[in-house]
Amino acid sequence: MAQHAWFDRWRDPSEKTLGVLLLAPAFLLLALIVVYPIGKLIFNSFFDLRLSGGTGAKFVGLENYALVLADVDFWNATKNTVLITLITVPGALVVGLGLAMLANLPFKRQWPVRLALLLPWALPLSFAGLIFAWFFHTEYGVVNDVLRRLGAPEPTMWLLRPNWAFAAICGAIIWKTSSFMALILLAGLQMIPKSLYEAAEVDGASRWQQFVAITVPMLMPSIIVALIFRTITALQTFDIPYTMTKGGPGNSTETLAMLIHKTTIDYLDVGYGSTLAVCMFVMSMAITAVYLRRVGQSA
Amino acid sequence: MSRRFALAAGLAALAVVALCVMPLQAQAQTKLRVFSGGQNQRPDLMRKLFDQYQKANPGVTIDIETGGATSELQRQYLSTVLNAKDPAIDIYLIDIVNPAQYYGAGWLEPLNAYVGEPATALKSYLPVYATSNVVDGKVAAMPAFADAMFMYYRKDLLAKHGVAEPKTWDELAAAARKIQQAEGNPNLQGLSIQGAPIEGAVCTFLLPYWSQGKNLQDASGKLTLDRAAAAKGLQQWLSMVDSGVIKKNVAEVKTPDTVNEFKAGQVVFAINWSWAWDRFSDDADSKVKGKVGVMPLPAVAGGKSATCVGGWQWAVSAFSKHKADAARLVQFMSAPAASKLLAAEGSLLPTTPSVYADPEVLKAVPWFKDAAAVVVTGRSRPLSRDYGQVSDVIRTTTSAVLARTKTPDDGVAEIGSRLARVMR
Amino acid sequence: MKLMDPRGLRFIAAAIVVLNGFFPALWILLTSLKTEAELVAKPISYLPHNPTLQNYVQAFTDQPLLRYLGNSAMVAVGSTVLSLFVAALAAYAIARLNLKRRQLILTCIVASSMFPLVTLLVPIFETMRTLGLLNTYTALIIPYTVLNLPVCTLVLVSFFHSIPKDLENAAMIDGCTRLGALWRVVLPLAAPGVFTAGILAFVNAWDEFLLALSLNSSASMRTVPVGITLYQGEFSFPWPIISAALIVAIVPIAVLIALFQERVVGGLTQGGLKG
Numbered sequence: 001m002a003q004h005a006w007f008d009r010w011r012d013p014s015e016k017t018l019g020v021l022l023l024a025p026a027f028l029l030l031a032l033i034v035v036y037p038i039g040k041l042i043f044n045s046f047f048d049l050r051l052s053g054g055t056g057a058k059f060v061g062l063e064n065y066a067l068v069l070a071d072v073d074f075w076n077a078t079k080n081t082v083l084i085t086l087i088t089v090p091g092a093l094v095v096g097l098g099l100a101m102l103a104n105l106p107f108k109r110q111w112p113v114r115l116a117l118l119l120p121w122a123l124p125l126s127f128a129g130l131i132f133a134w135f136f137h138t139e140y141g142v143v144n145d146v147l148r149r150l151g152a153p154e155p156t157m158w159l160l161r162p163n164w165a166f167a168a169i170c171g172a173i174i175w176k177t178s179s180f181m182a183l184i185l186l187a188g189l190q191m192i193p194k195s196l197y198e199a200a201e202v203d204g205a206s207r208w209q210q211f212v213a214i215t216v217p218m219l220m221p222s223i224i225v226a227l228i229f230r231t232i233t234a235l236q237t238f239d240i241p242y243t244m245t246k247g248g249p250g251n252s253t254e255t256l257a258m259l260i261h262k263t264t265i266d267y268l269d270v271g272y273g274s275t276l277a278v279c280m281f282v283m284s285m286a287i288t289a290v291y292l293r294r295v296g297q298s299a
Numbered sequence: 300m301s302r303r304f305a306l307a308a309g310l311a312a313l314a315v316v317a318l319c320v321m322p323l324q325a326q327a328q329t330k331l332r333v334f335s336g337g338q339n340q341r342p343d344l345m346r347k348l349f350d351q352y353q354k355a356n357p358g359v360t361i362d363i364e365t366g367g368a369t370s371e372l373q374r375q376y377l378s379t380v381l382n383a384k385d386p387a388i389d390i391y392l393i394d395i396v397n398p399a400q401y402y403g404a405g406w407l408e409p410l411n412a413y414v415g416e417p418a419t420a421l422k423s424y425l426p427v428y429a430t431s432n433v434v435d436g437k438v439a440a441m442p443a444f445a446d447a448m449f450m451y452y453r454k455d456l457l458a459k460h461g462v463a464e465p466k467t468w469d470e471l472a473a474a475a476r477k478i479q480q481a482e483g484n485p486n487l488q489g490l491s492i493q494g495a496p497i498e499g500a501v502c503t504f505l506l507p508y509w510s511q512g513k514n515l516q517d518a519s520g521k522l523t524l525d526r527a528a529a530a531k532g533l534q535q536w537l538s539m540v541d542s543g544v545i546k547k548n549v550a551e552v553k554t555p556d557t558v559n560e561f562k563a564g565q566v567v568f569a570i571n572w573s574w575a576w577d578r579f580s581d582d583a584d585s586k587v588k589g590k591v592g593v594m595p596l597p598a599v600a601g602g603k604s605a606t607c608v609g610g611w612q613w614a615v616s617a618f619s620k621h622k623a624d625a626a627r628l629v630q631f632m633s634a635p636a637a638s639k640l641l642a643a644e645g646s647l648l649p650t651t652p653s654v655y656a657d658p659e660v661l662k663a664v665p666w667f668k669d670a671a672a673v674v675v676t677g678r679s680r681p682l683s684r685d686y687g688q689v690s691d692v693i694r695t696t697t698s699a700v701l702a703r704t705k706t707p708d709d710g711v712a713e714i715g716s717r718l719a720r721v722m723r
Numbered sequence: 724m725k726l727m728d729p730r731g732l733r734f735i736a737a738a739i740v741v742l743n744g745f746f747p748a749l750w751i752l753l754t755s756l757k758t759e760a761e762l763v764a765k766p767i768s769y770l771p772h773n774p775t776l777q778n779y780v781q782a783f784t785d786q787p788l789l790r791y792l793g794n795s796a797m798v799a800v801g802s803t804v805l806s807l808f809v810a811a812l813a814a815y816a817i818a819r820l821n822l823k824r825r826q827l828i829l830t831c832i833v834a835s836s837m838f839p840l841v842t843l844l845v846p847i848f849e850t851m852r853t854l855g856l857l858n859t860y861t862a863l864i865i866p867y868t869v870l871n872l873p874v875c876t877l878v879l880v881s882f883f884h885s886i887p888k889d890l891e892n893a894a895m896i897d898g899c900t901r902l903g904a905l906w907r908v909v910l911p912l913a914a915p916g917v918f919t920a921g922i923l924a925f926v927n928a929w930d931e932f933l934l935a936l937s938l939n940s941s942a943s944m945r946t947v948p949v950g951i952t953l954y955q956g957e958f959s960f961p962w963p964i965i966s967a968a969l970i971v972a973i974v975p976i977a978v979l980i981a982l983f984q985e986r987v988v989g990g991l992t993q994g995g996l997k998g
Contacts (some may be wrong), residue, residue: 018820026810030832036850051403100742103740107733120744123747126806128747131747145766158547160704161704187878187919210791220577248496250699274842285880366936378938379845
């Protein structure tokens with residue numbers, strides 16, 4: 001190359017030095033923002049630290065963890081969280097993949113379709129919840145209005161029945177996050193060379209065969225990346241159930257993140273809240289470790 | 300050479316003088332930062348009062364910081380900031396339910412040294428503040444403005460159908476039913492209450508309970524739940540839902556919903572805060588102008604009328620660097636004169652009984668004459684260092700019972716067992 | 724049948740995607756043109772009876788919405804650029820260099836997103852206060868960069884993996900350094916990934932609430948999501964005004980996406996990769 005830009009003048013350092021240099025900014029930022037809070041979090045989880053008590057922190061070792069394991073609310077919240085994850089992660093994947101493939105079709109004007117694809121992700125999460133709560137409102141909601149016009153006898157009280165509320169919440173989450181999946185998958189679809197499809201056409205493969213043999217394998221890295229983050233955020237689901245039902249009716253739609261939020265901010269029980277957060281981390285780690293291995297191993 | 304020397308000496312002298320004078324001025328200038336709520340806490344009127352104070356006290360400047368439009372958002376913000384012991388803000392405007400919890404967490408400065416012992420400091424205020432603002436014998440906050448839940452009703456409809464003001468809940472249910480049937484409008488609600496799991500749902504639980512003459516806690520703060528009475532109270536709401544007086548999806552109703560629906564003429568009786576009055580009588584799109592009456596909440600037969608008290612309080616941050624100045628400002632802001640301005644210009648309920656009878660206030664806000672009778676029956680929600688938890692338990696369970704996912708007996712049993720752990 | 728031919732099918736496909744994405748935004752738009760009384764009308768009204776722009780006027784006058792937009796823009800742009808920069812470097816190291824513990828490094832970066840933000844709030848607040856950064860753009864740019872780092876890094880790692888090494892090797896034989904190869908060869912080929920990561924980071928930063936509430940609480944430095952919560956009150960929730968503010972908040976992102984969606988389509992990839 002004839003041109004010499006400023007970074008061309010650097011001598012090529014060894015791989016290890018280069019690695020350290022390249023990773024330094026990331027780890028510096030993480031150290032500044034995340035390491036101290038996480039450290040403090042883990043530290044606090046071994047203390048009985050309730051601000052409302054007025055007394056200072058009392059060391060209790062693993063007692064908080066024992067309390068967590070015996071806590072009915074914890075298991076209820078975990079059950080809800082795991083259910084939401086099991087429903088919305090595959091749901092968002094399927095819907096997102098469908099949307100991405102539809103958006104990938106050759107249109108004369110791409111931008112309306114692409115914009116429609118990404119708009120759900122752009123709507124602030126807290127307001128998406130409020131809007132869907134309104135859609136599912138018994139009296140003023142669009143869903144019941146449409147059902148009424150289709151002849152339904154009685155308006156369903158969506159957010160007042162545990163199962164329906166759960167379904168409504170999952171629907172809202174899938175709507176919003178399928179956009180996130182579609183964004184990543186669409187980019188991945190762009191990286192698949194058209195020549196592969198052309199060659200398959202020539203060989204007489206059907207659309208379905210092309211999908212299974214070309215699209216899915218070549219899209220797998222993107223799918224895994226999308227799944228990792230979708231899963232992590234699914235386990236941390238907070239905004240949508242919080243704004244739609246506040247965990248109600250009762251606590252049938254309360255997620256683990258909501259329980260942590262309540263414990264830390266409303267109950268001012270910092271020690272126990274930290275313990276719950278560590279448990280959530282362990283769960284997230286366990287579930288996503290499998291995915292992460294595949295990403296690290298590919299290529 | 301000498302001219303330059305003289306010039307340099309003159310400048311040096313000026314500099315020395317300036318340096319001596321400036322710190323003096325800086326010392327005399329205290330800057331106080333006040334955290335006020337959102338629009339409903341009227342920062343514009345607070346600004347007027349602060350300007351009055353600044354004129355009378357030239358060494359003090361006051362900055363308002365707005366934020367946290369609702370009690371919930373406020374708590375989210377304050378939990379972080381006060382948890383981190385931030386000294387940036389000197390005075391907080393907090394909800395009436397918070398002094399006990401925030402004082403217990405060590406976030407509020409006790410004001411006894413500045414305003415006196417509770418007995419003297421709070422003597423001239425409404426009786427409820429003697430308990431809600433005092434924690435362990437210390438004055439934790441001073442009243443800013445009061446609020447209470449009122450029973451609003453369509454006096455035109457009651458007059459039209461010859462119904463008298465109901466004094467008991469049963470009378471109210473019967474009156475509502477009679478009017479609903481006579482009007483024949485399927486969208487007309489008899490009574491609108493808040494059943495969503497918001498803070499107001501604590502009041503929805505307490506109102507029928509209190510009106511049976513029961514207490515939720517004794518003087519020491521211990522839980523004294525009469526389970527039968529509580530279940531009866533919740534069942535009272537449910538039977539009104541069954542008879543069509545209250546709408547079926549009451550567990551979805553939040554405070555603004557009641558106001559909007561009453562304003563649109565869809566409700567006969569409504570329980571709501573004092574803010575609603577101005578919406579009904581002043582809003583451009585109000586269909587009920589001039590048709591609204593206000594009365595004390597009904598009781599159960601043989602019981603006593605009781606209402607839920609609200610309102611906001613001024614508190615000094617325990618981490619403030621100007622505690623004495625802040626306390627003095629708080630005293631000013633909670634004085635009857637300030638209460639009078641807030642009442643006359645903002646329709647905010649006064650915190651001192653004498654202001655309710657003030658002729659200037661009554662000229663600006665005539666309905667306060669009726670309001671006084673209601674506010675005096677006001678009682679505070681449970682006072683507890685763990686109010687966050689208490690409120691959560693009561694409001695979530697009440698909403699679940701109103702949504703019919705729990706029976707009243709199960710709901711009360713759950714409230715009892717959870718609160719017993721907290722309110723010891 | 725006209726419906727079954729490719730153009731008809733494509734139209735249906737487009738309609739599905741567009742409807743799915745736009746209907747809440749459409750609802751918000753319609754609400755922003757109504758008055759509050761219309762919202763409790765029965766049966767519910769879809770189109771506004773008397774469309775009014777009063778809500779937009781109030782959205783801008785009740786609060787300094789323009790100021791909030793400016794703050795959000797500064798913070799979002801700043802953190803996106805910084806995220807992409809840091810993530811690109813880290814992703815290149817993980818994907819291309821033969822580092823022994825690269826799996827662990829990637830796991831650490833991703834693991835930082837596994838803690839709920841609400842539990843990290845107070846320490847982050849204390850850190851920013853100690854550094855004297857409260858109520859500045861930096862106070863938000865740095866945490867947002869960290870929040871977006873896992874997604875950006877992972878996306879870029881995955882895209883870097885899928886680019887064959889031959890092109891970089893060719894460039895390096897021609898005299899390019901590794902960093903030069905990153906800038907000149909890898910990033911352009913991974914353009915879809917870069918723009919995807921950029922859009923994700925931008926939207927995340929634009930919509931973030933908790934940190935913005937706690938760190939930048941003063942009115943002059945507030946961001947849009949926090950500002951929008953201030954239209955409501957203890958007793959009031961003015962949907963029409965809030966809807967107007969939401970439309971104003973979404974429009975910049977929509978414009979950004981419309982402008983950059985072209986780049987997510989890697990027209991450049993077709994030439995460089997071997998079949």
